[in-house]
Amino acid sequence: MALFPNETAALAQGALQTLQDRLQGTVILPGDVDYDAARMAWNLAFEQYPPVIVMAETADDVAAAVRFARAEGMDIAVQATGHGFTRAANHALLINMSRMTHVEVDAEAQTAWVEGGAKWQPVLDKAQAVGLVPLLGSTPDVGAVGYTLGGGVGWLARKYGLSADSVNAFEVVTAQGRIVWASEYENSDLFWALRGGGGSFGVITGMEIRLYPVTTVYAGNLYYPAAMAKEVMTRFREWIATTPEELTSSVVLMNYPPIPEVPEPLRGQSFVQVRGAYTGLMEDGEELLKYWREWKAPAMDMFGPLPLTRAAEISNDPPNPTSALVTGVWLKDLSDEAIDTIIRFGLAPHGVTVSEIRHVGDGAISRVDKRANAYGNREASLVLEIIGIAPTPELWQAADAYAREYKRALAGSLTGGVYINFLEGDERQDRTKDAFTAENYQRLMAIKAKYDPQNVFSHSFHIPPAADDHA
Ligand SMILES: Cc1cc2nc3c(=O)[nH]c(=O)nc-3n(C[C@H](O)[C@H](O)[C@H](O)COP(=O)(O)OP(=O)(O)OC[C@H]3O[C@@H](n4cnc5c(N)ncnc54)[C@H](O)[C@@H]3O)c2cc1C
Structure with missing residues (x-):
């Protein structure tokens, strides 16, 4: 285990005790029983061994942790769940926010x-x-x-x-x-x-x-056999050209892993899925779905009125910590060429688990002025998220190399922009711009x-301080 005992040992015991005395929360050090739980991220592909972790319980705790780190010359990393792991806090003080849940x-x-x-x-x-x-x-x-x-x-x-x-x-x-x-x-x-x-x-x-x-949406998934991927994706392209903005939808190539957590009809199978949520009258949502249902009956039809308390059932993301490769890029459009490449890479055996194209544009996001706040790529409409469930470091490396090749093959169909929430690890920093x-x-x-002129918060998006302050 790659602990950094010297770095921790270099911190004066008195200073650590003073920090603990100031906190409502807890200071956790390497070797403490809670250390592994406190340092681990939801995405198990990433490891970090911070010399000090502060389990913050109040804003004052966070402020005390920041002042301590500054006094000790340490950088500061922040983690709430570890769903968006960016840079390992191996030499930084980690502020774990998971107790601040009010x-x-x-x-x-x-x-x-x-x-x-x-x-x-x-x-x-x-x-x-x-x-x-x-x-x-x-x-x-x-x-x-x-x-x-x-x-x-x-x-x-x-x-x-x-x-x-x-x-x-x-x-x-x-x-x-x-x-x-x-x-x-x-x-x-x-x-x-x-x-x-x-x-x-x-x-x-x-x-x-x-x-x-909003309390109920008309939402879910239609599952078509993977062999129909080309016609479903082409039809999806035509559908989203006219769907109202009450509908946010996606088309997904899913290779369900052959593991017991996946229910029987899906386990080990590949599908092309039409997924989405319609926030309007339920009968209007049902009417919209006729486009699919009256075309060809899906192998499984799980679209219908859904209380938003069950919102997780739309995507069915893994509920437990998982080792995953995640990346996300904006598509220019869903041309025939893009569809062919996505099918070629997305349905290949031993490739990635999920290729999801979400139609999120042509609505409220692009109506906001580009300069209203920092968020970029407002005019982009289709985000491709590629996910590989990769339980070992070797499989993660293989999924990463595969996803890079996948994106290279698609280069002509990409805008060059990324959706940063769908990037993790080095890629989140390398491609921040x-x-x-x-x-x-x-x-x-x-x-x-x-x-933050000294860039002490350097474990998130890569935004170096400008030489001059024109803010
Ligand atoms: C299964 C899954 C589904 C997802 N679905 C979507 C989706 O539908 N749409 C979407 O847009 N994104 C989605 N994401 C991406 C997710 O929004 C990002 O990864 C996000 O960064 C996760 O934040 P977190 O706090 O949970 O994770 P963490 O790894 O704990 O935090 C990620 C980063 O956020 C920053 N951060 C978190 N909390 C604080 C804080 N209190 N103060 C300062 N900085 C903080 C830190 O820089 C940290 O490095 C999904 C990710 C996963 C794994």
Whole structure:
């Protein structure tokens, strides 16, 4: 095990004790019984061995941890769930946010206050109890703040937009260890950067978001045999040219692994799936689906009215920690050539597990001005997410090499942009620039220079401080 005992040992015991005394939460060091649980990420493909972990319970805890790290000359990494692992905190203090899960919903104002480590699940539960919904993504198991910092594209995206576009305010601990607000009215440059620009500007201890009045969607999956991939994908292209923005949909090539967790009719089989959620009248959703049902009967039809409390059933993402390779790029369009390449790579034996093309554009996301906040690629409409379930390091490396070849083969059909929430590890940092317009990236670097000139938050998106502060 690659511990860094010297680095931990170099920290004065007295300073560590003083830090612990200041906290409501806990300091965890290598060798402590809770160390492995505290350092591990949801994505088991990534490992990290931080010399110090702070299990924060309050904003003051986060501020104390930041000031300690600064005094000791350490960088700071932040983890809520480890769904979006970026850079291993092997030499940095890790602030683990997973105990900061408080959520409050204001039914009248249609807003929620979400603490910095909360997953979407409790936000969804509390919001649905009063007939409202947050703009969560495919699984309620992801951290609400981490998801929002990268944009946040979910099943209501075409109608209501990005999660980042629905934030009213953030509470932030800055690189100086100060607790500040970022909103349209206070630190508005920081507010601009955090909506899409990631966790490179501070630690978010809470955010206020807007909620929407939806409780049931017409949603699910139609499963067609993999042999029909070409005709289903071509028909999907025609469908989305006219579907209303109440529908956010995707077409998915799925190679279900032959493992017991996968139910029998799917286990070890490949399918082409039409997936989506319609937020409007149920009868209108049913009418939309006739396009498919009256064409050819699917092998399985799991589309129908779905209470949003069961939103996870649309994508059925793995509920437990998993070792996965994830990458995501924007497609120019779904040309015949792109479809052929996606089928060739997406359905090859021993390739990747999932190739999902989500239609998220031509709606609320692209209506927002490109300069309104940091989020980039607003005009792009189709995001291709490639996922390989890869239980060993060797299989992960193989899936990574395969996904790179897959993207190279598709190069002519890609915009050159990435959806940064769908990148992990080195790729999230190596390709940060491709997630933003050139103008917004420049502005992010200028804001970085103002709020974190020493780049102590260097474990998120790669945004180096600009030499001059033009923010
Ligand atoms: C199964 C699965 C499904 C997904 N579905 C979607 C989807 O539908 N739509 C979508 O847009 N994305 C989706 N994602 C991507 C996900 O939104 C990103 O990976 C996101 O970064 C995860 O945030 P996290 O806090 O859960 O993960 P973490 O790994 O804990 O955090 C990721 C990064 O976010 C930052 N961060 C997190 N919390 C804080 C905080 N409080 N303060 C400062 N920085 C913080 C840190 O930089 C950290 O490195 C999915 C990912 C997975 C694995």
